[in-house]
Amino acid sequence: MAKNDKVIxxxxxxxxxxxxxxxxxxxxxxESFMAxxxxxxxxxxxxxxxxxxxxxxxxxxxxxWAAPSSGEPDAPKTPGLEFARFPAWxxxxxxxxxxxxxxxxxxxxxxxxxxxxxxxxPMRFVTVxxxxxxxxDVPWPDWVHRAxxxxxxxxxxLRFHPSKGAxxxxxxxxxxxDACKTTRSLGDLRGDVLVRDGFTCRGKxxxxxxxxxxxxxxxxxxxxxxxxxxxxxxSAIDIPEVEGREAELDEIILKHPFWPAVQNGYADLVxxxxxxxxxxxxxxxxxxxxxxxALTSDEPTLQDTKRSLLSEEFEAFVAAISGSAPAxxxxxxxxxRSERTPAGLGDVVLVDRLREVRATIGFRRYTPEAQLVPxxxxxxMERSWYPAVEGYGEGIFITFDSAAxxxxxxxxxxxxxxxxxxxxxxxxxxxxxxxxxxxxxxLLHAFAHAIMRELAFVSGYSAPSLRERIxxxxxxxxxVFIYTTSTDVEGTLGGLARQGEADYLTGVVLRSLEQVxxxxxxxxxxxxxxxxxxxxxxxxxxxxxxxxxxxCESFNLLLDRAMLVGGDGFDGYFQDVIDSALxxxxxxxx
Numbered sequence: 001m002a003k004n005d006k007v008i009x010x011x012x013x014x015x016x017x018x019x020x021x022x023x024x025x026x027x028x029x030x031e032s033f034m035a036x037x038x039x040x041x042x043x044x045x046x047x048x049x050x051x052x053x054x055x056x057x058x059x060x061x062x063x064x065w066a067a068p069s070s071g072e073p074d075a076p077k078t079p080g081l082e083f084a085r086f087p088a089w090x091x092x093x094x095x096x097x098x099x100x101x102x103x104x105x106x107x108x109x110x111x112x113x114x115x116x117x118x119x120x121x122p123m124r125f126v127t128v129x130x131x132x133x134x135x136x137d138v139p140w141p142d143w144v145h146r147a148x149x150x151x152x153x154x155x156x157x158l159r160f161h162p163s164k165g166a167x168x169x170x171x172x173x174x175x176x177x178d179a180c181k182t183t184r185s186l187g188d189l190r191g192d193v194l195v196r197d198g199f200t201c202r203g204k205x206x207x208x209x210x211x212x213x214x215x216x217x218x219x220x221x222x223x224x225x226x227x228x229x230x231x232x233x234x235s236a237i238d239i240p241e242v243e244g245r246e247a248e249l250d251e252i253i254l255k256h257p258f259w260p261a262v263q264n265g266y267a268d269l270v271x272x273x274x275x276x277x278x279x280x281x282x283x284x285x286x287x288x289x290x291x292x293x294a295l296t297s298d299e300p301t302l303q304d305t306k307r308s309l310l311s312e313e314f315e316a317f318v319a320a321i322s323g324s325a326p327a328x329x330x331x332x333x334x335x336x337r338s339e340r341t342p343a344g345l346g347d348v349v350l351v352d353r354l355r356e357v358r359a360t361i362g363f364r365r366y367t368p369e370a371q372l373v374p375x376x377x378x379x380x381m382e383r384s385w386y387p388a389v390e391g392y393g394e395g396i397f398i399t400f401d402s403a404a405x406x407x408x409x410x411x412x413x414x415x416x417x418x419x420x421x422x423x424x425x426x427x428x429x430x431x432x433x434x435x436x437x438x439x440x441x442x443l444l445h446a447f448a449h450a451i452m453r454e455l456a457f458v459s460g461y462s463a464p465s466l467r468e469r470i471x472x473x474x475x476x477x478x479x480v481f482i483y484t485t486s487t488d489v490e491g492t493l494g495g496l497a498r499q500g501e502a503d504y505l506t507g508v509v510l511r512s513l514e515q516v517x518x519x520x521x522x523x524x525x526x527x528x529x530x531x532x533x534x535x536x537x538x539x540x541x542x543x544x545x546x547x548x549x550x551x552c553e554s555f556n557l558l559l560d561r562a563m564l565v566g567g568d569g570f571d572g573y574f575q576d577v578i579d580s581a582l583x584x585x586x587x588x589x590x
Contacts, residue, residue: 052357093118094118133363354394356390414439417570
């Protein structure tokens with residue numbers, strides 16, 4: 001490559017929402033960049049409008065926009081997104097000199113060392129604000145010189161190199177100043193050391209030229225740490241308008257005599273109103289409470305927004321089963337339950353064409369409880385919007401027998417296992433980002449993962465391209481939707497929806513249950529204490545139930561295959577199906 005040749009760096013359009021939405025790090029060809037918020041995007045004249053009134057209304061914005069895209073990224077007039085190089089401190093792989101890279105130094109080519117022309121690569125560590133989701137470089141010159149006499153002010157003579165002598169871990173690396181010979185080991189690079197040395201957050205993001213006076217404590221992270229970025233993405237299936245039960249419930253709530261007082265802040269009236277409405281109209285109290293909270297909140301919680309979207313989608317699938325006319329981007333067929341359908345399952349809706357819209361609303365850093373940074377800061381006198389992307393594809397919606405699920409969930413053993421996960425969820429930092437734990441949800445989630453693993457073998461789509469949607473927002477509304485999408489407007493090829501046809505689905509379900517009935521890591525997997533982050537899984541590991549990160553809407557948490565196949569003292573939901581399949585196998589062998 002010639003010295004001044006520019007390097008073309010590209011990502012997929014869908015990746016501008018997840019996993020490389022605003023605030024996320026993007027590693028490309030050994031370089032590290034951070035995606036900027038929407039206020040730094042090109043003007044609307046070159047962006048692409050994404051139409052989804054239902055999602056925009058739930059998110060309370062005026063518009064959704066996709067990033068500009070082009071089939072010729074090296075064309076001179078191709079619009080694109082700007083990314084900030086982060087961390088800005090780089091070091092030379094040849095001479096180890098550290099250089100702070102600025103926007104004025106960008107030429108489009110790979111950064112080169114000013115001393116030896118060696119390649120500059122990003123430093124491994126960055127700092128984040130512990131509470132307000134800011135991110136910045138480690139203040140390397142000041143941090144190093146804190147260990148010296150304090151008289152050296154040179155910031156351009158630093159080197160990052162191995163320590164002398166036999167040391168391990170971070171202590172084997174150090175940063176030194178060639179001017180004053182001060183050296184400091186990376187073993188000292190900890191958040192408490194930064195606080196003790198007087199370093200606090202400057203209140204900025206890497207692409208911002210000005211900073212405030214945040215003053216909150218800093219934490220040091222490796223730039224590849226998962227806690228550097230928690231993106232908040234909300235998706236919606238484009239469905240025809242249906243008169244759903246949620247809209248009916250909202251109307252009932254608004255007509256209740258207590259509603260004006262509740263709306264004006266009389267919280268003591270919420271409980272009696274919820275109880276009265278639940279008893280009078282047959283809605284679960286938790287469902288009524290969620291709707292009251294959503295109607296009284298200026299900014300509904302993310303979980304309430306997702307719950308509302310899923311409830312409407314479930315109504316659309318129910319309408320499809322009843323024979324309602326399909327929409328242009330919601331083309332369905334129904335496979336009625338028959339003698340071949342595994343016990344416990346109901347009707348199946350095959351979606352030959354669907355449209356999904358995914359929008360990123362913001363991000364957090366360090367903990368999921370940190371302050372949310374919006375993907376697009378709202379400004380007065382301007383239309384509000386979020387970055388979004390649309391995809392077209394197909395899927396299989398499988399209903400569950402609600403009466404059978406409720407009877408199964410009443411088992412003491414099932415309740416005990418669910419209570420263990422629920423208890424761990426209450427004490428987990430991730431707990432608020434997850435669905436509420438219940439036996440039906442654990443069952444549906446485990447089933448979705450089991451069947452996705454099997455569909456990856458038979459449908460022609462790779463495992464990361466399959467996604468799940470779990471419908472468990474109200475008692476009796478139980479369903480699983482497995483789907484795939486592509487940014488091509490022509491959609492996908494039909495191999496997934498075909499597997500939902502009666503001739504294929506029974507075999508898919510039976511094979512998926514057989515695969516999880518016994519795990520390669522048993523008895524460790526099935527008998528170990530709670531697994532994964534904060535003990536939010538029970539019997540679930542990479543050998544039996546875990547899916548690619550892109551497939552699971554719950555971060556591969558809230559999983560327990562014992563809900564499917566049974567455990568100590570209780571039957572799994574598909575216990576009879578598995579026993580019958582084993583009996584048939586034994587008879588065939590005999």
